[in-house]
Amino acid sequence: xxxxxxxxxxxxxxxxxxxxxxxxxxxxxxxxxxxxxxxxxxxxxxxxxxxxxxxxxxxxxxxxxxxxxxxxxxxxxxxxxxxxxxxxxxxxxxxxxxxxxxxxxxxxxxxxxxxxxxxxxxxxxxxxxxxxxxxxxxxxxxxxxxxxxxxxxxxxxxxxxxxxxxxxxxxxxxxxxxxxxxxxxxxxxxxxxxxxxxxxxxxxxxxxxxx
Ligand SMILES: [Zn+2]
Numbered sequence: 001x002x003x004x005x006x007x008x009x010x011x012x013x014x015x016x017x018x019x020x021x022x023x024x025x026x027x028x029x030x031x032x033x034x035x036x037x038x039x040x041x042x043x044x045x046x047x048x049x050x051x052x053x054x055x056x057x058x059x060x061x062x063x064x065x066x067x068x069x070x071x072x073x074x075x076x077x078x079x080x081x082x083x084x085x086x087x088x089x090x091x092x093x094x095x096x097x098x099x100x101x102x103x104x105x106x107x108x109x110x111x112x113x114x115x116x117x118x119x120x121x122x123x124x125x126x127x128x129x130x131x132x133x134x135x136x137x138x139x140x141x142x143x144x145x146x147x148x149x150x151x152x153x154x155x156x157x158x159x160x161x162x163x164x165x166x167x168x169x170x171x172x173x174x175x176x177x178x179x180x181x182x183x184x185x186x187x188x189x190x191x192x193x194x195x196x197x198x199x200x201x202x203x204x205x206x207x208x209x210x211x
Pocket of ligand 1: 007008009010011043044045046047048
């Protein structure tokens with residue numbers, strides 16, 4: 001599909017966005033999504049870099065997943081049930097809201113982790129961070145775990161301006177959370193992390209009017 005991108009310099013330029021991306025057929029997209037270079041465009045008139053978000057579908061057949069991605073602006077509509085993509089095909093549908101969440105989720109799968117366990121750990125980290133920094137607006141993301149046996153790394157944004165705090169979570173805590181999830185996938189914590197096909201700690205933190 002063609003999309004128009006308006007620039008601050010008053011130029012509007014048109015870009016071509018694939019309607020559907022298959023990560024197995026185009027594995028270069030995996031790195032681009034993780035490092036934030038995915039669908040970046042440069043204004044031909046002034047050279048400014050744009051990172052627009054679009055609603056799109058990404059397939060990952062080897063993981064049996066179909067991501068339905070909504071832009072951040074569509075978050076409210078998703079909760080009000082105005083935004084939903086119907087089931088099509090056998091791959092498991094996962095809703096993702098915003099490109100940063102897409103990038104994080106791709107990283108979670110690439111590292112062979114279970115998103116429900118990772119989101120549950122993020123919830124524990126939010127609870128703890130909010131006790132320690134009640135005044136700050138915090139944002140917590142799974143970063144990576146270079147050593148597949150070692151700790152999982154999370155980044156906390158917002159404790160200090162322009163600084164990212166690194167939080168290492170022992171692999172044993174991840175394993176325990178994963179075991180809990182496998183034994184009791186419908187327990188309260190895991191149910192609260194999910195709204196229909198959207199799994200995210202943000203479901204637990206959304207404002208009252210979106211519940
Ligand atoms: Zn421009």
